[in-house]
Structures are given as C-alpha cells and as structure tokens.
Amino acid sequence: MKIQQEEPLSKECIQQLRAIKDTMELLSGKWKIQIMGTLLRGGTMRFMELKRTLNGIAPKKLSNDLQELELNKLITRTVKDTKPITVEYSLTEHGKTLDNLIVEIIDWGLNHRKEIIKK
Amino acid sequence: MKIQQEEPLSKECIQQLRAIKDTMELLSGKWKIQIMGTLLRGGTMRFMELKRTLNGIAPKKLSNDLQELELNKLITRTVKDTKPITVEYSLTEHGKTLDNLIVEIIDWGLNHRKEIIKK
DNA sequence: TTTAATAGTTTCCTAAAGGAAATTAGTATC
DNA sequence: GATACTAATTTCCTTTAGGAAACTATTAAA
Incomplete structure (x- = not known):
C-alpha cells in the first residue's frame, strides 16, 4: 500500500478558502442576494417596495435580513419624516x-437552466 | 396620501431574480462552494483528500454534499477497483x-476582509 | 492478531433558517 | 369612527442544516 504523501496547503489556497467562507457567511440564504440584486437594479427603495418586488418574503425575514446587511455595511437605512413615515434602503459604496x-x-443561473432543459 | 403606482416587474427582471434563486439553491450552505473550489484547483481528488483539505467537514456532510452536487451534474464520482477501493471526484464540464x-x-471575500480591517 | 487506511452510513442531537399570523403605533382617508 | 397604509415586531411553529460519535466492511501492513 502506497503511503499517501500530500503537500500541506499553500498559504494562498488557505486564504482563498477563507475568502469563500467570508463571502458565503454574509450572503448565504434564500433572500440576501435577491435583496442586494434588487437594490442594485432599483436604486433606493422603500420597505414595502422591496417586499412587493421580492415576491413571497415574510416581513420578519425582510426586516431581519436588512438589519444584517446594514450591520455588514452593505446597505444604509434612512428614515424619512413623511406621513406616514417611510424608510429608504440603498446600497453603500461597498455594497x-x-x-x-x-x-x-x-x-450562471441563466446558463444552468438552459443546460438542464437541454437534456 | 399618494397612491403608490409601481410598474410591474419587467420579464427580464423576473428572470434575473429566478436565476439568483436557481444558483443559490444549488450552492448555498457552508461547504458546497468550498468543495467546488477545491476540485477546481486540485483536479481529481479522493474522498479523504477532500476531507483533509476542507478542514473541519464531517464525513456525513461531505458525503451528502457530494451526492447533491453529483445529482446536479456538477461533479462525477468514479469508483476505482484499487485495494482498498478509492473513489475519485472531479468536475464535469458543466461544473x-x-x-x-x-x-x-x-x-470579493478578499476585498471585503480588507474593507473591514481598514476601519 | 492488532492496527490503520479506504469510503462511507447510521444515529442522535442542537442550532439556524424561515414562514404564518397577529400585533403595534402613527397617520390619513372615507 | 372604521378602515387602510406605513414599517416593522412578536410569538409560535416547522423545516433544514450541520455536527459528533459510533459503526461497517474491505484490505493491508506491522
């Protein structure tokens, strides 16, 4: 039996795996990237606008995800003193x-759908 | 009070949101993209090689995720009749x-880490 | 004969994600 | 005064994700 000699992972490789972890921890889940994608196309949007665009999201989920994205400096939240109050969300430069x-x-998603249908 | 008149979402926009959903359903979670990234760099790899490279993954999780990725035609699984048997995983063309x-x-992950440290 | 490596599976458990429905509170329209 | 819209929050519940540990079966080395 051959003894398996594996080189230790290069520093670069370890960094890359960590980068994947970092990104996916922020963006994994059903809604976060859809929220970011919607804000990217739609610019500044209000809570109810987002809720309507993201067909099917529960208000609690939207509220929670927006808070997380704000904590991670990807979006900003601005309360306008209109009546009734409205709250505007938009992307930060980092977002x-x-x-x-x-x-x-x-x-990739569009292409994958084509791939799957093709067969 | 102003009646909010929103245009219905364009067909393209709906398709794009669906594409995001498609992609994220396949790749969300802690390990799947790490597995794909590892196979992309490492080429064909055996189960235990993957397990060692993906520092910390439980064998059950690795086994389950590999099965899902195979079902989605992103990787292939080949049993070699070496002794003891070895199983090789590699990316499909689609993968x-x-x-x-x-x-x-x-x-993005590398850049995000810089952004966070900077402040 | 004991130990270790191969590639898993099985069982059991906890934590996280996510959804449904009701509620809050201020304002505005009917 | 009743109803509805704003942006949530709260409570309750189910589902999914993920981890730890033990186990299986084959083979080979010490």
Whole structure:
C-alpha cells in the first residue's frame, strides 16, 4: 500500500478558502442576494417596495435580513419624516462592489437552466 | 396620501431574480462552494483528500454534499477497483463553468476582509 | 492478531433558517 | 369612527442544516 504523501496547503489556497467562507457567511440564504440584486437594479427603495418586488418574503425575514446587511455595511437605512413615515434602503459604496459577483450569479443561473432543459 | 403606482416587474427582471434563486439553491450552505473550489484547483481528488483539505467537514456532510452536487451534474464520482477501493471526484464540464463565479466570490471575500480591517 | 487506511452510513442531537399570523403605533382617508 | 397604509415586531411553529460519535466492511501492513 502506497503511503499517501500530500503537500500541506499553500498559504494562498488557505486564504482563498477563507475568502469563500467570508463571502458565503454574509450572503448565504434564500433572500440576501435577491435583496442586494434588487437594490442594485432599483436604486433606493422603500420597505414595502422591496417586499412587493421580492415576491413571497415574510416581513420578519425582510426586516431581519436588512438589519444584517446594514450591520455588514452593505446597505444604509434612512428614515424619512413623511406621513406616514417611510424608510429608504440603498446600497453603500461597498455594497455596490457586489455588482460583478451578482452578475456572475445571474449569468450562471441563466446558463444552468438552459443546460438542464437541454437534456 | 399618494397612491403608490409601481410598474410591474419587467420579464427580464423576473428572470434575473429566478436565476439568483436557481444558483443559490444549488450552492448555498457552508461547504458546497468550498468543495467546488477545491476540485477546481486540485483536479481529481479522493474522498479523504477532500476531507483533509476542507478542514473541519464531517464525513456525513461531505458525503451528502457530494451526492447533491453529483445529482446536479456538477461533479462525477468514479469508483476505482484499487485495494482498498478509492473513489475519485472531479468536475464535469458543466461544473467547470462555475470557475468565473468562484473567482468572483474569492475576490470579493478578499476585498471585503480588507474593507473591514481598514476601519 | 492488532492496527490503520479506504469510503462511507447510521444515529442522535442542537442550532439556524424561515414562514404564518397577529400585533403595534402613527397617520390619513372615507 | 372604521378602515387602510406605513414599517416593522412578536410569538409560535416547522423545516433544514450541520455536527459528533459510533459503526461497517474491505484490505493491508506491522
């Protein structure tokens, strides 16, 4: 039996696996990337606008996810003193850097659907 | 009070939200993208190699995720009749199309870590 | 014969995610 | 005064994700 000699992982490789972990911890789940994608296309949006666009999301879930995204500096939350009050959400500059990633997610998803249907 | 008149979502927009859903359903979770990223760099790998590389994954989780990825045609599983038997996993052509997406995930994760540390 | 490696499976458990429905509180329209 | 819209919060519940530990079965080395 051959003894399996594996080289230890390179520093770069370990960093890359950590980067994947970091990104996925922020964005995993059913709704977060849909929220970010919606804000990326729609610009500034109100709570109810988001809720209607993200067909099917429960208000609690939307509220929770928005809070998490705000904590991670990806969106800002602004209360307007209209009557009744409205609350506006928009992407931070840092949040906008997700653009390329979201485009890739969309492109891959569209292509994957084609792949699956093809067979 | 102003009646809120929102245009219905464009067909394209609905398709894009669906594409995000599709992609995230396949790849959400703690380990799947790490598995795909590892196979993308490492080429063909055996079960125990993957387990060692993905530091901390439970064998049940690895086994389950590999099965799901195989069902979705992203990887292939090949049993070799070596003694003891070994099982090799590698990416399908379709699986390899995740390359760009994974690169974006890594890039964004690296940049995000810099952003957070900066402050 | 004991130990260890191969690739898992099984069982049991906890934690996290997510949904449904009701509620809150201020304002505005009918 | 009743109803509805704003943006949530609260409570309750179910489902899914994920981890720890033990176990299986084959083979090979010490």
